[in-house]
Amino acid sequence: MINVTIWNENRHEQKSAVVREVYPEGIHGSIKSFLKEDFQVRTATLDEQEHGLTNEVLDQTDVLVWWGHIAHHEVENEIVERVKNRVLNGMGLIVLHSGHFSKIFKTLMGTTCDLKWREADEKERLWVIDPSHPIAEGIGEFIELEKEEMYGEHFDIPAPDQLIFMSWFEGGEVFRSGCTYQRGKGKVFYFRPGHETYPTYYHKDIQQVIRNAVRWAEPTKLPKPIYGNAKPLEEIKPK
Amino acid sequence: MINVTIWNENRHEQKSAVVREVYPEGIHGSIKSFLKEDFQVRTATLDEQEHGLTNEVLDQTDVLVWWGHIAHHEVENEIVERVKNRVLNGMGLIVLHSGHFSKIFKTLMGTTCDLKWREADEKERLWVIDPSHPIAEGIGEFIELEKEEMYGEHFDIPAPDQLIFMSWFEGGEVFRSGCTYQRGKGKVFYFRPGHETYPTYYHKDIQQVIRNAVRWAEPTKLPKPIYGNAKPLEEIKPK
Amino acid sequence: MINVTIWNENRHEQKSAVVREVYPEGIHGSIKSFLKEDFQVRTATLDEQEHGLTNEVLDQTDVLVWWGHIAHHEVENEIVERVKNRVLNGMGLIVLHSGHFSKIFKTLMGTTCDLKWREADEKERLWVIDPSHPIAEGIGEFIELEKEEMYGEHFDIPAPDQLIFMSWFEGGEVFRSGCTYQRGKGKVFYFRPGHETYPTYYHKDIQQVIRNAVRWAEPTKLPKPIYGNAKPLEEIKPK
Amino acid sequence: MINVTIWNENRHEQKSAVVREVYPEGIHGSIKSFLKEDFQVRTATLDEQEHGLTNEVLDQTDVLVWWGHIAHHEVENEIVERVKNRVLNGMGLIVLHSGHFSKIFKTLMGTTCDLKWREADEKERLWVIDPSHPIAEGIGEFIELEKEEMYGEHFDIPAPDQLIFMSWFEGGEVFRSGCTYQRGKGKVFYFRPGHETYPTYYHKDIQQVIRNAVRWAEPTKLPKPIYGNAKPLEEIKPK
Secondary structure, eight states: OEEEEEOOOOOOHHHHHHHHHTTTTHHHHHHHHHTTTTSSSEEEEESGGGOOOOOHHHOOEEEEEEOOTTTGGSSSSHHHHHHHHHHHTOOOOOEEGGGSSSHHHHHHHHHHOEEEEEEEEEEEEEEEEEETGGGTTTSSSEEEEEEEEEEEEEOOOOOOOOEEEEEOOOTSSSEEEEEEEEEEEEEEEEEEOOOOSSSSSSSHHHHHHHHHHHHHHOOOOOOOOOOOEEOOSSSSOOO | OOOOEEEEEEHHHOOHHHHHOOOTTHHHHHOOOOOOTTTTTEEEESSSSSGGGOHHHHOOEEEEEEEOOOGGGOOOOHHHHHHHHHHHHTTTTEEGGGGSSHHHHHHHHHHHOOOEEEEEEEEEEESSSOOOGGTTTOSSSEEEEEEEEEEESSSSSOSSSEEEEEEEEETSOOOEEEEEEEEEEEEEEEEEOTTTSOOOOGSSSHHHHHHHHHHHHHOOOOOOOOEOOOSSSSOOOOO | OEEEEEEEEHHHHHOHHHHHHTTHHHHHHHHHHTTTTTTTEEEEETTTTGGGGGGGHOOOOEEEEEEEOTGGGOOOOHHHHHHHHHTTTTTTEEEEEGGGHHHHHHHHSSOOOOOOEEEEEEEEEEEEEEOTOOOGGTSSSEEEEEEEEEEEOOSOOOSSEEEEEEEEEETTTTEEEEEEEEEEEEEEEEOHHHHHHTTTSSHHHHHHHHHHHHHOOOOOOOOOOEEOOOSSSSSSOOO | EEEEEEEOOOOOHHHOOHHHHHHHTTTHHHHHHHTTTTTTEEEEETTTTGGOHHHHHHHHSSEEEEEEEETTSSSSSHHHHHHHHHHHOEEEEEEEEGGGGHHHHHHHHHHHOOOOOEEEEEEEEEEEOHHHHOTTTOOOOOOEEEEEEEEEEEOOOOOSSEEEEEEEEEOOOEEEEEEEEEEETTEEEEOOOOTHHHSGGGSSHHHHHHHHHHHHHOOOOOOOOOEEOOOSSOOOOOO
């Protein structure tokens, strides 16, 4: 069974009654509630010791889900480095919504990960661009969200290895909303929706995509590649 | 359980005692013997009615494995078209070795699929380029084949969506040996090794890769996208 | 100087007064008028001998621009094969709008190239997704077209090598509007806009993109790769 | 005319008589000598003020060429950040050989960029994988280097946007030797050859590739994308 750790900044939930009403158990609690049927799930939050991401926890994590927003800068660099090493060594990483600006996502991408945004209660429609991909399994032609925050292009990311969803926004923008990346032995999936004031994580299609992504991001069990000085496998002729 | 159909031209086996000795049950029989533990497997060959690829058979095929060489031109265009439609509608396709020149592979690639080749009992070493990919699961740093036919670059294919293996050949060439492609709702994997006079399909790593590829190529169950004239989802203002 | 041949089906212009009014010199004439400042340009149309695409013409063509719609089926297979061989041997190909369903594009893609469409005088906004790409040179954040035909996802193409533009449509759809592909020695660019009843090819940004694409698609002068049986470059040890 | 700055660590040249004999004017001097015919070229080295990469210099740099090896850690983080910002804003970057482990390359890739290596006077053959690409212009089927350092897979980089060269090594390894990446508005090219004790940068094909890469990496002049809060371009309906 896949071991999932859901990391949430968990600050909006403390500060805002509106957010607390939408997510009374926190965004992490909400995500846990639909993932726990299929996976072994734990949660971790910013204000825990080591942000809840101790080596012991990560030892038991196959896939890490990440939600953060207003406190990206409070995530300690040492923990970011630790998580990055885990990803490069195979741990799956699913970055949600405002996690685009998290230290862990930016360091894995190598770009600013900047974008356009707007909070205006507008409609988003995520079109399936790659109907062969297991992350889109069980989705129809598109996912429609009545109200979401807008994220618009240009999204400053490397060209995704695979582009699975593209969003249409009522206000006139588009966005690459479902992007996969290989980094070392690890697989990374960025998924756009999930502003804290909307009930996005209760939407069954959004839940289905995250569930699919966890399965897709499961680590391979290949040995770690051997780096450094290497003896020849074949004879090299004197020259 | 995934339904696999292994298609083999099955001509070398009829004509050549050498090949018959290596593959007494045919290349298809050999591949079946290691896939049947994990999948529901049937075989089909060129000389059967409709090359064994009737609509009934394809209705029960999730993933089709293809081996052909000297009789590509005998595969009827109608059957090629039928298989192509199945792939575009989700059936997985695994093309092996000399299948690079099959009609079905060429029509899905859009290029000549030409390459360099040589039969010289030479060593091939397939390096894992993407250790995050499930098709490489269970493989070490490389697969070594003591004797194989050489295939060398330039290999006239579209740039693969994902490049998983690269081959080193004793005679001085390299080759993109494990390549994935998305085509419509279907997933395609090309895997280089498997010349008919060598016992390549008895190699446990080669078997592992084909097994992995079958799992990876399993169809998604998304509805077929709706094409053609479409009513607007949003109001269009008169201009 | 780059030699450009603009191929146009040139049938709407014969049949429809509306189209003739928008493009009195034909779509090919309109495109020629803005390309001729920078390139050596000729035109060719369906009803000419060999559709105007004789070997002599193609010998003098570095980049071929293609517009077709209602008469794709009238393009002879022999000519399609001839053009395909030229592309694989280095000729650039720029496929415009309804050319998505042309025989030449479909055979180079290997998929149906199907899509959603609607003629409803609606607004299209093409967002620049890759601001590093020379095909986007000189464009702002987006190109806005007041009225265009809608093309919507799912667009049944292989994942582009590079995705440069994504369209937003007023009616609620999105589309991969600027896509590059490498095929053999040739470079292919698909560019969405250009319905025959709208003055799209008079829009300076659309002209700029096509001009950029011609430069980008210019053939390399590498020798054709050598295919077939190859002597070893290194000694192969007896086994 | 394209403005090129060649950055060289320039330490081996100080320490080693062998290297000095091969590159009496430094690796930077050697590269300058063949680029200056086509471009406006300056050089910069580690021991200069701000490593020679002042804002004034970078203001006049379209493409930066980078060679480093034993002193990557001496490059100040502030300068790395400065160069990274330039790349994301359009400056081309060509990373040579042991530059794979430079801070600037690693931060743009997001991975360890680790690899296998061996110094054994062995033969390298770089095969052209993408004969359509302008970076391969003027090269035959391969480039052969009689003696080079070996770099072998697994090379821990993100899957390249475009893979142009693949190396064969005498000792049995392969390597992705010519890789392109888009990062923000900038274009990055990694090119493997160039160990300091071999006369690699005097090889006319190696010179040709670097020359081609400079042209390819030239910045576009698109405006910088606008990020941050954005007003809607279309009316958003109250819900």
